[in-house]
Amino acid sequence: MTVPMIEQPADPDTRSPDSPVVVVDGVWKRFGATDVVQGLSFEIRAGEILGFLGPNGAGKTTTMRMILDIIRPDAGSISVFGRPPGVEHRSRVGYLPEERGLYRDVPVLDTLTYFGALRGLSSAEARSRATRLLTEVGLGDDLRKKAVELSRGMHQKAQVIATVLHEPDLLIVDEPMQGLDPVNAEMLKGLLVAQRDRGAAVVMSTHDMADAQTLCDRILLIDGGRRLLYGSVKDIQSAFSDGAVEVRGSGVSVDAEHYRSVAHAAIADGGVRFLLRDGVPAQELFRELATDGAAVERFEVSAPTLNEIFLRTVAGDERASAVG
């Protein structure tokens, strides 16, 4: 006689290091008559930055709040560190919401100490870490200042520090660059990369496709609560490659009819951007250019930017289904 196996939730301490930090599986959430999130599934892994993209109202913030257990899904499941999200994860999770601030009439050091204590640090440890980190970002002389006395840039620095004070294993940042001045934006980018490099899983919601392209290892694009794209940046760009070729040099014609392999040509960035006919490889255009006697300095098969992919996908593109 065999004893039936009872499936138990994995203990976080015995999980494989490769196990996803967060697993979102078929999650639905409805507010009133609107399905804000519709059967969404994805994973977040340790040591990666997942770009969470989508237009306004796509359901990004709602999804992040469900991962944080601020709100509960109506259907589907979410696991964080192998267990349902809950208060016991508070010491391992950091969150920088889109709507963020500090207590106006409280010294910034006291606010950060309180936030650190809420994340499971002892008050002494939280105060010590906050003092060190605030000093590192140049706020060492402003520790006792109330938030209302700080400049906006100082506010932003303090908010970022509050998010990583307890060195979380999962960092969720919602529109982190919004409202940041360039100096603080660069500081935050460096900090996100540093968090990833020390092994933390980072989820970043953003509307800035350039940031997403630069920082993210994988992206998840949603709209209307549904997943449209999901995968590594490279794979998605490859899937969306339209055969465009950028050529720089002398003797390169801008007339599309000059080359048999070209469907469309246009001047771009000091060179010419060719869109090849369906099924024609880039080598064919290179051969034609050589035959034509053009002195080619640069020949690059261009991939679409994330911004182009975003626009195409949200507007509707059949290639999205290949990586969605």
Next chain:
Amino acid sequence: MTGRTGRRSRRAEAASLVALVAKRDYVRTVRRRGFVFGTLLLPLSIAGFFFISSFASGELAPGGGGTDSGPRDFALLVANESDLTLAPSVLTPHVRLVERADGLARLGTGQADELYVVPDGYPTDATVLRFEATNSGFAIDALQRQAAQLRELGLLLQSALLATSDVPPETVARVMAPIGAISAQTTTGEPVGAGPSLGAFLLPFGFTMLFVLSIFITSGYLLQSVTEEKENRVVEIVLSSVPALPLMAGKIVGLGAAGLTQVIIWALSAVIAVPLLGDRLGDVSSVSLSPITLGLAMLYFALGYLAYGAMFSAVGALAPGSREAQQYAGVFGFAAVVPLIFAGVFLADPQSSLITALALIPFTTPATMLLVLTLTPEVPWLLVVASLVSLSVFTLVATVASARVFRATLLLYGVRPSVSQMISAVFARG
């Protein structure tokens, strides 16, 4: 990790977060200037009243006291130089018969403020001489004292004049004190005790006012704390660490403790002050401030605060801003002070059906029962139990409903949720 262990771990985490939020909100509140000022205002006012009244009268005890030259004789000094026989009685307890020279000497040494001399020509001539000390205290105080002295001296002279006639002594006594009124029950004709004096009403009324005020001050701190976190955009950061219900519970506990601290300081001030100021406040001997009354008062305070605190935290969560929050909260505030509007009924008939109804309506229970407890000589246990049950059930329902509204609306920035949204939130599960 088993499910049960997981649940226990979650409960322990939630409890530690409640304690953390409570401690932080308590410390932050009791350090506020407004709280310190508000808490110390009552004891300082009592102390101020005590010293001002003592200073104004120039005495440390009613009708008597001390000066640099020694204790004053506050008796009514009368020097009789007429042919009448003056005989002090129970109606003239302050009269001291002295020789003119002795009385004048006492004025000179500051041991007395006035000396009355009934001269030789009395009663043919109605003149009575009054000698006053150079410093007889503040003018108002002296006028009040002298008016009382003239009344008592009048009674002394009237009884002496009647005694010279053939009127029997018992008739003289009845002429001097014709009425000995006593209250009686309408149905049985049995005598009843005297009703509460004005002083005996004002003190419990003030005490109740302070309790109700404290419920609202404390609930106001709760409202302020919630709206502040919402307006400062801190609430989502906090909510990502502390679930909504432990957050609300922590705030209620922490700020309730702050309110209780305030009430305890006020109650201690009252307990210390009533015996000291008793005579200055008039007849307060009938005021009931027994340990049972104080204990029940604390219970009504705690339940009242829990009910109002929960509702106020929900109001703070759903209001788009602090101004709207204050407006919404004002509606509840008015309901709570309704019993104070019917103060006259409490004085006239503490057992009226209106008071019973006010005691059983949860919104008005705390103020009503605090007044009833301090005004009635015996605790009306039936009403106490019924009102406690009503208030406890309401508190439980209000807390659960408010917690759900709090959780559902706290992250709505600048948006006023509809009534249907709030109803959905109240009945939502999970």
